[in-house]
Amino acid sequence: MTRAKTIAILAVLVISILAGCVRAPEPVPVENLPPETYLFINPVNDTTDTVGGKQVMRWWGNDPDGEVVGYYIAVDDTSEWIWTTSTETTIIFRSESTAVIHRFFAKAVDNEGAQDPTPAFVVIPTVSTPPTIEFVYGTQPPDTTFPIATFYWEAHDDDGDETITGYLWRLDTDPEGEWHFIPAETSFVTIRNIEPGERTFVVKAIDETGVISTDSACYTWYVKPAQGHLLVVDDSDEPADDRFYLDIIEQMGVEYSIWKLDVRVPYSPYDIDGVINEMGFDVIVWFTGTEFSRFWNEHSGYSLVQSLERFLDNGHKLLLISEATAMTVGDTIEELDALLRLLHVDTLTLREAPFLLPTQSVYSVNPNYPDSLSVSELLRRFEGFEPDSLAEAIYRLPDNFEGQPAVGLRYPANSENAQLVFFSVALRKLNRNNQIATVFNYILFNEFGLGR
Structure with missing residues (x-):
């Protein structure tokens, strides 16, 4: 090989090596594109159509060069955005009887933190009908x-x-x-x-x-305020009952409150129990009419019995005078049983014959009570009964009534003081010998220990 040819080859190699050492061009950075946000309802600019104040809002987003990782949403005020990864929410917009204009905004955020610069929004005219x-x-x-x-x-x-x-x-x-x-x-x-x-x-x-x-x-x-420790429940539509019993109590000189049941006992069991157990009463005197009693009704039957049971369980005293007890209980035997258990009555029978005549009397079987109470007004309809084993009779019918049923009892039996006294005949109609005031005095002051 000639020297000239060798030099030419070396020159080509040097040029090739030098050409291979040229620096590659710098890459051009690609700008991150922001996401877009969409609502599932079209933007509304017409405020003539209104909707209710409770609305379900739905949205979604798309990122051309990445992925959407969440959203900011706002209602009315775009200076306060709320972060969420959900695509749905229920919003209760403030509403009135006339249209109130609201706006809902949503903007997507991508995986590089870019936010939609043009948030999706909708105009929502709301109106609410007052309840x-x-x-x-x-x-x-x-x-x-x-x-x-x-x-x-x-x-x-x-x-x-x-x-x-x-x-x-x-x-x-x-x-x-x-x-x-x-x-x-x-x-x-x-x-x-x-x-x-x-x-x-x-x-x-x-x-x-x-x-x-x-x-x-x-x-x-x-x-009206509750006064005294004695509650008198006037459950009779007969004016003569009101005058008779209240006159006796007035003459006794005790402070009392009167609860007049003109139509019914209160609808609410809370009111019934509140009067009986929350007013500070120690003694209740409850008298009813002849044909009808509100001692029991469809709304308050069990509630009333339960309240009176609680009253007695707390050591308080009850005098019930009612010749209409069995006639006004509920429709089932269970309701009658509940009342009879409260009164410590074993059996009770409505008596319509024979009548109790003004020439007759009922007779005491308890030495602490007057020997007899004479009939002052014809008694056509009343109840005879037998006390249960925990109570004892006070008065019984005359011997022309088979078995001489009781018409008065006290509970507990053989005790110095009674907690419950029940008469199944109107005492007002047993006052020919003017003994009922004496009976009242003995029950309230001796049996019940009521203070004057």
Whole structure:
């Protein structure tokens, strides 16, 4: 090989090596593209069509060069965004009876933290129908009560009763503007220690959008204080009964409270128990009419018996005068049994013949009571009974009545003092010899130990 040829080859090699050492160009960075956000409803700019305040909002996002990892959402105020990884939420928009304009925003966020610069949004004109509310028929307290009252109501909403979240109530004695809240699951309230005087109770319903019922349920009644340790229950529609028994008690000089059952005992068992067991009474005198008694009714039967049982279990005393006990119990034998157990009566029979004539008497079988009580008014209908083993008879019918059933008992038997005295005949009609005042005095002061 000639020298010239060798030099040429070496030159080519050097050039090739030098060419291979040239630096590669720098890569051009690719900018991250932000995600896009979409709503499952089209944006609305027309505010003439309205919707309810409770709305389910749904959205989704797409990222052209990565993935969506979450979303920011906002309602009305885009300065306060809420982070979520969900694509759905239920929102309760504030609503009124006229349209309120709301806006909902959503923006997607990708895996590099980029946010949708143009959030999706929708205009939502909401309107809510106010709920309605009224008292449950027949449940209002009587027009005069002791310092306890229970109110029951029912509410409805055209947007769905399930949208009602609770109730606001107040008494006129509450500070101005103060309302008490009750959750929707409870549609009644029992108010205790009510200030005596004319009182007004108001209750409103409120739904989940914050709309309050336009019309309230309102009830005005009179509250009287409980006085003394003796409660007299006037359960008779006969004016002669009122005058007779109350005159005797007035002459005894004891302080007492009167509970007049004009139509029925209160609907609420809480009110019944509150009067019997929460007013500080030690003795109850309960007298009924001849043909009818409210001692038992469809609403309060067991409740009343249970309250009186608790009253007696707490060591208090009961005098019941009723010739209509069995006629006004419930429809089942269990209801009658519950009442008879309370009164310690083993068997009880309605007597319609023979009559007790004004020439006859009932006779004492207890030496501490007057020997006889003479009939002062024809007794056409009354009840005879036999006490159970824990009680003892006080008075029995004359011998022309088979078996001479009892018409009066005391419990417990063979005790120095009684806790319960029951007469199944109207004492007012056994007063020809003016002995009933003596009987009352003995029962209340000696048997029951009532203080003057």
